[in-house]
Structures are given as structure tokens and as C-alpha cells.
Amino acid sequence: MSNILISKPDARLSGEVILPGSKSESNRALIMQALCEERVEIRNLSEAADTVTLQALLDGRDRNQVLDVGPAGTAMRFLTAFCAVTEGEWTLTGSKRMKERPIGILADALRQLGADIQYLEEEGFPPMRIRGKRLDKASEVRIPGNISSQYISALxxxxxxxxxxxSIHLSGTIGSRPYIEMTLAMMGELGIRHEWTGNTIHVGAQRYQPAVLSIEPDWSGASYWYSMAALCEEADLTLPYLKQQSLQGDREITKIMEAFGVRTHFSAGGIRLSRGETAAGAWESAEIGTGAGETAARGIAAGETVARESASGEREIDFIHCPDLAQTVISCCTALRQNAVFTGLESLKIKETDRVEALQNELGKFGARLIENAEGNRWELDTSGVFIPEAAPVIHTYHDHRMAMALAPLAIRLGPMEIEDKEVVVKSYPTFWKDLDKHGFKMAAAQINT
Structure with a gap:
């Protein structure tokens, strides 16, 4: 397992960063392409390992095959539904961690529709044997809205x-809503109509129509550069091809990072990030600049806010609709020594690792404390003890790409660090380390003794 020792000799960033295509959009596009009876062309498909895995499994499948998704959670969820309606017999499996990630809620919903799904080991978890067939037992299901948007998108x-x-009836709070909206918007590009009334989404029987799906660069990947800009004294970065009207919920990073003094300027060709010495990492209340003489609402949807001031006067950030930003933002707060309150982290506990526990462990190496309340729905970050370690700490990544990329920017403020298992970033951003090298980070190979 190869590690990487990283440092940043100055606190300045400038230049251009070409981000990979969105993994979220790419994986949806591949499933829709496979469901369409006619040709669907996909442009700018992500080179992320998860997408490469899903594409290979879809391209190479036959009617009686073992489909091993490895650590690709999106592929597991999407293929569970896809195999259920595709003629053949499939054994769907994955890595050790994948076998620990629940799939029961999705499988139960598919069984209500008539799916033939059998667990091969532990009930409610992969691996599974799925016999694909016509699902005509029912035409509606009820599913929790706050567990995983990937279950909903798969259906x-x-x-x-x-x-x-x-008809999908969503119970309780709907989490990660932008990802559901992304799925519906992409389906719409292929001619699929839907109705969303209250907490019920209805999609009638239709045929996917041939079209071209163009994949936008990954806003999750952009979030790491926002964090780096926030931690720098000066930053002037261009990220081409990102859209102001994006399907991706992680565009919310533009609003969150405005509080850290990072300005976003939109243009037809992408975005430019800027940060100057005047901001100095302070919490600000200004609206985000769009570059077109307008301001963007501080919220994900009407009446909702992603960042606000808590009763105690600290910044409170709700990640219910953008959980993949949580590690990046919480790490950034640590390096800036900004106490904050966070909500909407519940889904992080069933990701590639328990991301809340992983953050508590790794940020603790810099003296930060992420404290969970008794109800498990609110976390307070205490940065009063944050320090710069005398020796470069070893940051464990827990086989989680976002742990590596969320903590790497901390080298700007908190000194050199050794990041475990540098190859883990290939899951979503294969060129991450190369891009850091191009922008002034110093890196050297390191080898952990295990």
C-alpha cells in the first residue's frame, strides 16, 4: 500500500484545473444507455474507477454471470435494480466493505414489485442472486427518503x-434531493416524463429515446479546490466547463465557501475562483457573486438553507442534500480553526467507511474534536485545540477516496502529512495528485509499515 507525503511551501494558488467528468452523472448515463433499446451517446464519460467498473460490467455481461462491483457503491445499487428487470440470472457481489453496506431497503422495494432476489450470505446485504424478469406484481412502493438517494434513483x-x-412514495425527510432531481433531469433528456407531487414521484410506462448525454465535470472534485482556495492567502483558479445551472447537488460548495472568502465567477466557459488577503478566512455573510451582476439564493431549494448561524452564534451547515461535501468542509473548518455545527451527516455512516468516525479519528491528529449529540443528528466541531504537528502525521483513508482528498488541502495550513493509500483517489478523481503537483504541492513517495 503506497503512501504519499505532501506539503505546500506557500499559501497561493493560480492556474487552470481540468476536472474529471461527474461520476454521478456518468453512472446514471450508463444505466439509462443500457435500458434504452436504441443508441444513446455519452460524451465526457468519467474515468473514475467506479464508472470504469460499471461500464465494464454492463458491456461484458451475459445472461448468467457474476457481477463483482468491488468497492463501487453506486454500481451495486444501480445494478441491483437493473438486473431485476433484465432477463438472466446474476450474482451481484463486491468487496468486503461492500458486503457490509446495507441493500435491504432497495431489495425489499424491488421484491414488492415482483423481483426475484435471494441473499447469499447475510440477510439484507450483498452478495445476492437476482433472476431478472418482468416486474408486474405492483406499481407503487414506499421507501424512506432519508436513507440513500441511490436507492430512489435506481428505482x-x-x-x-x-x-x-x-409511483414511489417517499416517507420522512427527503435527503440528497438534488441527486434525485439529477436522475429525473437526465431521464428527461432521453424523453422520460414524470410527476412529482408532495412526497410521491410517478413515472409512467415509457421508452427511453435515443439522444446524446453530455457529462458535466465533477462538482465534488471542484470542492477540494474550493477548500484549497479557502486555506490560501491568495487564490485565482479557473475550472473550465462547470455550469451555473448544474444538475449536481455539490454545486452548493459555491455557497458554503462564500463564507470562507472564496468568490465564484461564472462564465460561459466555466468558473473562476478568487480569494484575496482581505477575507483572511473570516466567516462572511455576503451572497455569492455569479459574475453576471446577480446574486444566488443561499439555499438548495425554496425555503431551505445550507448555511446559517446557530443559536450559539456559530456557523451551522446542513449537509442533508450534499453529504459528499461534508468531509471537505469539516476539514477546512479545522484548518481555519473555525468552530461550527453540522447536521445532515447521518448517511455518512454507511458510505465507503463510517465517515463521521473516520473524521473524528483523523482530525483528532491535529487537535480537533467532532462531537456528536445524544440523538445522533447534530455534530459540533471544536477547534480550540488545533495545532500544527511537529512530525507529519499519517492520515488513514479507510479505503475512502474522499478522506484522502478532503484532508490533503490541510497541508497548506497545518503542515506536511503522510496520506495512506494514495491510489484510493482513482475511485472518483484519478488525476488528483498530478493536479496538486502542477499547482505547487510538493509530494514524495512514502511507505507505511503494516
Missing amino acids: LMIAPALPNGL
């Missing part, structure tokens, strides 16, 4: 192929 994408369509 939505197969809905047009069901003989009576599908």
Missing part, C-alpha cells in the same frame, strides 16, 4: 420499463 431509472410504470 426511478427502471420505472419506465415496468409494464404499469411506478
Whole structure:
């Protein structure tokens, strides 16, 4: 397992960063392409390992095959639904961690529709044997809205192929709503109509139509550069091809990072990030500049806010609709020694690792404390003890790409660090270390003794 020792000799960033295509959009596009009976062209498909895995499994499948997704959680969820409606017998499996990640809620919903799904080891977890067939037992399901948007997206994408369509009733709070909206918008590009009334989404029986799907660069990947800009004294970065009107929920990083003094300037060609010495990392209340003489609302949807001031006067950030930003923002707060309160982290506990516990462990190496309340729905970051370690700490990544990329920017403020298992970033951003090298980070190989 190869490690990397990283440092940043100055606190300045400038230049251009070409981000990979969105993994979230790419994986949805591949499933829709496979469900369409005619040609769907995909442009700028992500080179992320998860997408490469999903594409290989879809391209190489036959009617009686073991599909091993490895650590690709999105592929597991999407293929579970896809295989259920595709003729053949499939054994769907994955890595050791994947076998610990629950799939029962999605499998139960598919069984209600008539799916033939059998667990091969532990009930409610992969691996599974799935016999694909026509699902006509029911035309509606009820599913929790706050567990995983990937379950909902998986059901939505197969809905047009069901003989009576599908109505999905979402119970409770709807989390990661932008990811559901992304799925529906992409389905719309292929001619699929839907109705979303209250907490019910209905998709009638239809056929996907041939079209071209163009994949936007990854806003999750952009979030790491926002963090770096926030930690620098000066930053002037260009990220081409990102859109102001994006399908990706992680565009919320533009609003969150405005509080750290990072300005976003939109243009037809992408975005420019700027930060000057006047901001100095202070919490600000200004609206985000769009570069077009307008301001953007501070919220994900009408009436909702992603960042606000808590009753105690600290900044409170809600990640319910953008959980993949949590590690990046919490790490950035640590390096800036900004106490804050966080909500909407519940889904982080069933990701590649328990991301909350992982953050508590690794940020603790710099003296930060991430404290969970008794109800498990609110976390307070205490940065009063944050320090710069005398020796470079070893940052464990827990086989989680976002742990590596979220903590790497801390080298700007908190000194050199050794990041475990540098190859883990290939899951979503294969050129991450090369891009850091181009922008002034110093890196050297290191080898952990295990």
C-alpha cells in the first residue's frame, strides 16, 4: 500500500484545473444507455474507477454471470435494480466493505414489485442472486427518503420499463434531493416524463429515446479546490466547463465557501475562483457573486438553507442534500480553526467507511474534536485545540477516496502529512495528485509499515 507525503511551501494558488467528468452523472448515463433499446451517446464519460467498473460490467455481461462491483457503491445499487428487470440470472457481489453496506431497503422495494432476489450470505446485504424478469406484481412502493438517494434513483431509472410504470412514495425527510432531481433531469433528456407531487414521484410506462448525454465535470472534485482556495492567502483558479445551472447537488460548495472568502465567477466557459488577503478566512455573510451582476439564493431549494448561524452564534451547515461535501468542509473548518455545527451527516455512516468516525479519528491528529449529540443528528466541531504537528502525521483513508482528498488541502495550513493509500483517489478523481503537483504541492513517495 503506497503512501504519499505532501506539503505546500506557500499559501497561493493560480492556474487552470481540468476536472474529471461527474461520476454521478456518468453512472446514471450508463444505466439509462443500457435500458434504452436504441443508441444513446455519452460524451465526457468519467474515468473514475467506479464508472470504469460499471461500464465494464454492463458491456461484458451475459445472461448468467457474476457481477463483482468491488468497492463501487453506486454500481451495486444501480445494478441491483437493473438486473431485476433484465432477463438472466446474476450474482451481484463486491468487496468486503461492500458486503457490509446495507441493500435491504432497495431489495425489499424491488421484491414488492415482483423481483426475484435471494441473499447469499447475510440477510439484507450483498452478495445476492437476482433472476431478472418482468416486474408486474405492483406499481407503487414506499421507501424512506432519508436513507440513500441511490436507492430512489435506481428505482426511478427502471420505472419506465415496468409494464404499469411506478409511483414511489417517499416517507420522512427527503435527503440528497438534488441527486434525485439529477436522475429525473437526465431521464428527461432521453424523453422520460414524470410527476412529482408532495412526497410521491410517478413515472409512467415509457421508452427511453435515443439522444446524446453530455457529462458535466465533477462538482465534488471542484470542492477540494474550493477548500484549497479557502486555506490560501491568495487564490485565482479557473475550472473550465462547470455550469451555473448544474444538475449536481455539490454545486452548493459555491455557497458554503462564500463564507470562507472564496468568490465564484461564472462564465460561459466555466468558473473562476478568487480569494484575496482581505477575507483572511473570516466567516462572511455576503451572497455569492455569479459574475453576471446577480446574486444566488443561499439555499438548495425554496425555503431551505445550507448555511446559517446557530443559536450559539456559530456557523451551522446542513449537509442533508450534499453529504459528499461534508468531509471537505469539516476539514477546512479545522484548518481555519473555525468552530461550527453540522447536521445532515447521518448517511455518512454507511458510505465507503463510517465517515463521521473516520473524521473524528483523523482530525483528532491535529487537535480537533467532532462531537456528536445524544440523538445522533447534530455534530459540533471544536477547534480550540488545533495545532500544527511537529512530525507529519499519517492520515488513514479507510479505503475512502474522499478522506484522502478532503484532508490533503490541510497541508497548506497545518503542515506536511503522510496520506495512506494514495491510489484510493482513482475511485472518483484519478488525476488528483498530478493536479496538486502542477499547482505547487510538493509530494514524495512514502511507505507505511503494516
